[in-house]
């Protein structure tokens with residue numbers, strides 16, 4: 001059984017260059033040497049840029065290039081975790097062959113470890129700017145390359161714990177889930193993201209990607225990790241995703257009642273293929289990858305964060321109140337359409353006035369959700385915090401108890417472009433506000449007639465590079481918006 005290990009633990013035990021990273025560096029070099037010199041589309045399936053193109057590659061017009069099986073990554077649905085598990089496994093098999101070492105295993109980077117915030121710094125091997133170091137890239141947040149920790153740990157840690165407290169792998173009624181919304185067929189973008197895919201996964205992408213500026217400091221584009229079509233070019237992508245893959249296992253093992261949706265054919269029987277080292281392909285159905293030990297690997301630790309462990313079984317319910325109740329059909333109690341999400345934008349949502357349905361008259365435990373539907377935009381900050389009922393002119397940071405949740409913008413620009421194979425209708429995110437609504441009501445800060453929603457940008461706003469920037473100059477104004485923001489009782 002191979003072990004995938006914590007890259008920071010290896011670094012602390014063995015110095016900046018543990019053996020697994022020395023080997024990884026030389027495998028990346030070998031794969032990069034198979035790329036066509038001087039750019040142009042990759043042709044050799046084992047090459048570095050070809051492997052990244054499997055995740056995403058844009059044509060000059062900004063739409064995903066789907067030839068050769070490229071642009072196949074799955075986001076915004078229950079296929080997210082399974083597709084990325086296979087992608088990593090096929091990549092790991094290639095690296096093993098390049099190294100002639102079938103024991104080599106991807107390490108993982110636990111960037112948001114609520115019990116060890118020091119791990120939020122990029123491991124030193126990835127920051128070493130020596131020209132021969134293939135693990136370094138300048139197409140990355142300059143702050144993170146300088147050794148600063150990931151921004152926003154204060155709220156990303158709790159977002160991760162809340163995600164791991166969610167008992168449901170998938171739903172199809174828009175009420176949110178750990179693993180993502182149900183979908184009949186695979187799709188590149190759009191749809192309802194699972195809670196793990198959103199803040200814990202997407203925020204690391206966009207914050208590590210950062211913003212690349214010109215000499216005058218004008219934002220030009222996001223770094224590689226911030227976009228589908230470039231994310232896997234950064235060697236740290238694979239370690240970040242190994243951690244997301246591990247967190248799937250953490251979630252499963254945290255409670256014996258949890259299950260993957262293996263009863264559902266559209267999930268279980270869906271098959272994805274990847275290039276094999278000797279030509280041809282390697283492929284799996286999702287049913288074939290649900291058990292990592294059957295695939296030959298496990299993680300050195302699947303211990304949940306202490307905040308989740310100390311919550312215990314009863315505590316899981318306090319983190320996700322009402323989850324254990326019988327599921328009811330969700331009921332929309334308020335909605336606003338065309339909601340601007342630029343920093344400091346505030347939207348007021350009128351709530352159903354009928355007393356029997358008002359949220360204050362809740363006499364039975366039900367969940368209250370804030371669903372942000374169809375989020376689109378081309379210029380936005382990496383991450384947004386969403387607050388409810390802030391006093392006018394309040395500084396959001398002064399009201400951490402009114403934070404409804406954190407959302408990342410990874411994948412938003414990709415889901416906003418309309419094309420032959422995609423609708424361009426954006427991504428959907430669901431925040432559980434049951435607990436917050438209860439606290440606001442108890443503090444006399446909940447109005448049964450209306451709720452106000454305020455967005456706060458974290459990090460600088462930057463354009464996403466989609467298409468030929470020479471032909472279509474990117475907008476400079478933040479244009480993030482949600483087609484609809486809904487308050488739901490479920």
Ligand SMILES: [Cu+2]
Pocket residue numbers: 201205231241
């Ligand atoms: Cu990802």
